[in-house]
Amino acid sequence: MPPAAEVVVTGIGMVTPLGATAAESAAAWVAGTSARRAPVAELAGTSLAHLQAAVRAPLDAAARLGSRKMLKFMSESAVLGCVAAHEAAEAAGVRGRFNPGRVGLYSGIGMAGASLEDALPVITASLGASGRVESRIMGERGLAAANPLMSFKILPNMPACLVSIIEGLRGPNLIFTPWEGQAGAALLEGWKAVASGEVDCAVCGAADNPAHPAILVHLARSGRLPPGESVAAAAAYLVLERADTAGRDNRKVWAQLTSVGLEACDDEPADPLAGRMGRSFAAAPAVLLALACCLSVGAPPVSVVGVDRQRFSAEVRSRS
Amino acid sequence: MRRVAVTGFGAVSPIGVGREAFWAALAAGASGIGRITRFDCSTFAVQLAGEVRGSLDLPAPVRAVAERDPKVGFAFAAAAEALAAAGVARLAPASLLHLGTSLESFDLGALVFDERRDFRSVVEGRDLLQVPLDTAARLVAEAFGRPRRSLTNVSACAASAQAIGHGFAAVRSGEVELVLAGGFDSMINPLGVGGFQLLGALSTENDRGASACRPFDASRGGAVLGEGAAMLVLEPLEKARAEGRTVLAEVLGYGSTLDAHGLSAPDPEGRGAERAMRAALADAGLAPEAIGHINAHGTGTRLNDEVEAAAIRRVFAGTWQRIPVSATKSVTGHLIGAAGAIEAGACLLALVKGLFPPNPWLRKVAPGCELDHVTGTTARRFDGEHVLSNSFGFGGQNASLIFRRSHA
Numbered sequence A: 001m002p003p004a005a006e007v008v009v010t011g012i013g014m015v016t017p018l019g020a021t022a023a024e025s026a027a028a029w030v031a032g033t034s035a036r037r038a039p040v041a042e043l044a045g046t047s048l049a050h051l052q053a054a055v056r057a058p059l060d061a062a063a064r065l066g067s068r069k070m071l072k073f074m075s076e077s078a079v080l081g082c083v084a085a086h087e088a089a090e091a092a093g094v095r096g097r098f099n100p101g102r103v104g105l106y107s108g109i110g111m112a113g114a115s116l117e118d119a120l121p122v123i124t125a126s127l128g129a130s131g132r133v134e135s136r137i138m139g140e141r142g143l144a145a146a147n148p149l150m151s152f153k154i155l156p157n158m159p160a161c162l163v164s165i166i167e168g169l170r171g172p173n174l175i176f177t178p179w180e181g182q183a184g185a186a187l188l189e190g191w192k193a194v195a196s197g198e199v200d201c202a203v204c205g206a207a208d209n210p211a212h213p214a215i216l217v218h219l220a221r222s223g224r225l226p227p228g229e230s231v232a233a234a235a236a237y238l239v240l241e242r243a244d245t246a247g248r249d250n251r252k253v254w255a256q257l258t259s260v261g262l263e264a265c266d267d268e269p270a271d272p273l274a275g276r277m278g279r280s281f282a283a284a285p286a287v288l289l290a291l292a293c294c295l296s297v298g299a300p301p302v303s304v305v306g307v308d309r310q311r312f313s314a315e316v317r318s319r320s
Numbered sequence B: 001m002r003r004v005a006v007t008g009f010g011a012v013s014p015i016g017v018g019r020e021a022f023w024a025a026l027a028a029g030a031s032g033i034g035r036i037t038r039f040d041c042s043t044f045a046v047q048l049a050g051e052v053r054g055s056l057d058l059p060a061p062v063r064a065v066a067e068r069d070p071k072v073g074f075a076f077a078a079a080a081e082a083l084a085a086a087g088v089a090r091l092a093p094a095s096l097l098h099l100g101t102s103l104e105s106f107d108l109g110a111l112v113f114d115e116r117r118d119f120r121s122v123v124e125g126r127d128l129l130q131v132p133l134d135t136a137a138r139l140v141a142e143a144f145g146r147p148r149r150s151l152t153n154v155s156a157c158a159a160s161a162q163a164i165g166h167g168f169a170a171v172r173s174g175e176v177e178l179v180l181a182g183g184f185d186s187m188i189n190p191l192g193v194g195g196f197q198l199l200g201a202l203s204t205e206n207d208r209g210a211s212a213c214r215p216f217d218a219s220r221g222g223a224v225l226g227e228g229a230a231m232l233v234l235e236p237l238e239k240a241r242a243e244g245r246t247v248l249a250e251v252l253g254y255g256s257t258l259d260a261h262g263l264s265a266p267d268p269e270g271r272g273a274e275r276a277m278r279a280a281l282a283d284a285g286l287a288p289e290a291i292g293h294i295n296a297h298g299t300g301t302r303l304n305d306e307v308e309a310a311a312i313r314r315v316f317a318g319t320w321q322r323i324p325v326s327a328t329k330s331v332t333g334h335l336i337g338a339a340g341a342i343e344a345g346a347c348l349l350a351l352v353k354g355l356f357p358p359n360p361w362l363r364k365v366a367p368g369c370e371l372d373h374v375t376g377t378t379a380r381r382f383d384g385e386h387v388l389s390n391s392f393g394f395g396g397q398n399a400s401l402i403f404r405r406s407h408a
Helices: A022-030 A061-065 A069-073 A076-092 A116-124 A135-145 A150-154 A158-167 A180-196 A213-221 A243-248 A281-294 B019-028 B060-066 B070-086 B135-144 B156-172 B190-199 B206-211 B237-242 B271-284 B302-315 B336-353
Strands: A007-015 A037-039 A052-054 A103-109 A173-176 A201-208 A234-242 A255-264 A303-305 A310-318 B004-013 B033-035 B048-050 B095-100 B149-153 B178-186 B227-236 B249-258 B291-295 B324-326 B386-393 B397-405
Touching: A007 A022, A007 A076, A007 A180, A007 A243, A007 A281, A022 A076, A022 A281, A061 A069, A061 A076, A069 A076, A069 A158, A076 A103, A076 A158, A076 A201, A076 A234, A103 A158, A103 A180, A103 A281, A116 A135, A116 A150, A116 A213, A135 B190, A150 A158, A150 B190, A158 A173, A158 A201, A173 A180, A173 B156, A173 B249, A180 A201, A180 A234, A180 A255, A180 A281, A180 A303, A180 A310, A180 B149, A201 A281, A234 A243, A234 A281, A255 B149, A281 A303, A281 A310, B004 B019, B004 B070, B004 B156, B004 B237, B004 B336, B019 B336, B033 B206, B048 B206, B048 B227, B060 B070, B060 B135, B070 B135, B070 B178, B070 B227, B095 B135, B095 B156, B095 B336, B135 B149, B135 B178, B149 B156, B156 B178, B156 B227, B156 B249, B156 B336, B156 B386, B156 B397, B178 B336, B227 B237, B227 B336, B249 B271, B249 B336, B271 B302, B271 B386, B271 B397, B291 B336, B302 B386, B336 B386, B336 B397
Parallel strands: A103 A173, A103 A201, B095 B149, B095 B178, B291 B324, B291 B386
Antiparallel strands: A007 A234, A007 A255, A037 A052, A173 B149, A201 A234, A255 A310, A303 A310, B004 B227, B004 B249, B033 B048, B178 B227, B249 B397, B386 B397
């Protein structure tokens, strides 16, 4: 369906290995910086010790979010997603400008993984003599070793729900998982919702932490991480609204989104960020789109083919 | 805007596999809840769930995955039934596949620890530890044709209602010509049951057996997990009629909201739930008086039931005393990511069969839960036009769907 209204970007937030904010990430991209990679400590001494992850930019999440309390409910993906969404929402002045019920939230999230700090005590306390988990032992003593907040950190809808609580968003919502294509759907749905008038504003983006040791092992074993490639934890969120509301409120417009697409395809997975940043899977479409909106020149093409064989693409008309 | 028909429905549930078995049990108030058999739960505080009984007819590649992650098999079987019922042999490129679910299964059986008992112990194994959540959509697409887009939605208990609502909007707007939408889930494994046990949301009344889940009852003691899948085929109404398909019902409206309140408890005033129902009514172009039946989210937890009942009374302020309310989790258990879809199916079949399914264990309505509940074990006659189905997710995501009787 053709868009009924001009959709513009008035807020951008990013946390990538290149920078802890949108400005830092974009500046590093333009400068040609590549992320520093390092081995994953939990894989040391194993046959997967060669796998590398990008080193996250220094980030004081409590200071960025203005609250330490919520962090105890958050996985690493949730931390990245909430910080990026908060940066975008603050930049666009979402709170106070819109009826919260008319602000939609459209999110992508990568594979779920409890932090090993939370998961290993439960699992190792549930092992039988054979070294395997036994449910009887889990019921007896494994669950007693659990962080009672662990479920909040595992459930894949929680990062988006945390965004909704922190930013006060009450409108339509969708959360897609776990690869690039599904996360691209979050951006597509946000764009469509604003263009069609279903919402006045859409906060849309994605977060992923493929550097989580268990997820990294999965990616390597399943062949989804090609030899020689590294991974990167990242998140990016954008605030979309109609050009007329942005103009009415005299907001800075970063770019216009003239088209957003998602189609099944037969192409091999391809991520323009992989070489300099590492594969961030679900986060990649949002990071690409955010970079393109930040940069009038030098941005990577907004086109990514996910491991789910869906191509996400967007056309951006820069206003910066 | 096009009108949207439901032309196929498939169900795999704790009370029956296949649409007719599911309905027969639902109409009779027959419970699928019993002691967990899937793993040794003897040391767990929670020992009850609604398990899918019997084996499914699955192709070998799906069966292999389902042995590690049962919900993938449920999804495939429900999708096959729905597509067959609609007479759809292949998903065309102008179609959309949208499935809702909750959480990846973590294969504990693949973990073998050595004496170090740290993460490095399990790195050298060859088995995959997790089954990615898009696996069901991928297997359905491999078997039935690749759609234009395949989406997997993880909005907790609202996920599959959202999938149906989103699919409905895509057909209505002309974006796609056919949608296979629904949900699939199973949390009946040690980590799933254990995780919910830690949250304190599940009934520990293990001696209650089949009657452990009692939504809106004064004696209710919590939710009971269920598992299964349900799928709907959605198409433009005119096209479905022109091609001679059986139209089970029309999808008429959809509302989606966020509580933005708290992670584990709903907004105590139910404002998010209320806004979802009002949004669905507005989307359908209906006044509240038009609704003749509600399938409540009705989990059987203290807080949720009261909040939902209050929200229903506010939305249907002049008529709630005359709107029969079913709560089918009383017999299926809570299918989490598949709950919205299986309950949408209950609404469709209520329209097709002209009956309201009962809430069989409701004896004494709890203070604050006053509604026109369908009690007993016999379905009541229903000749109304519109039904509303509620799904409210853990984390504050709410979805309401409205269906209309087909007169074709």
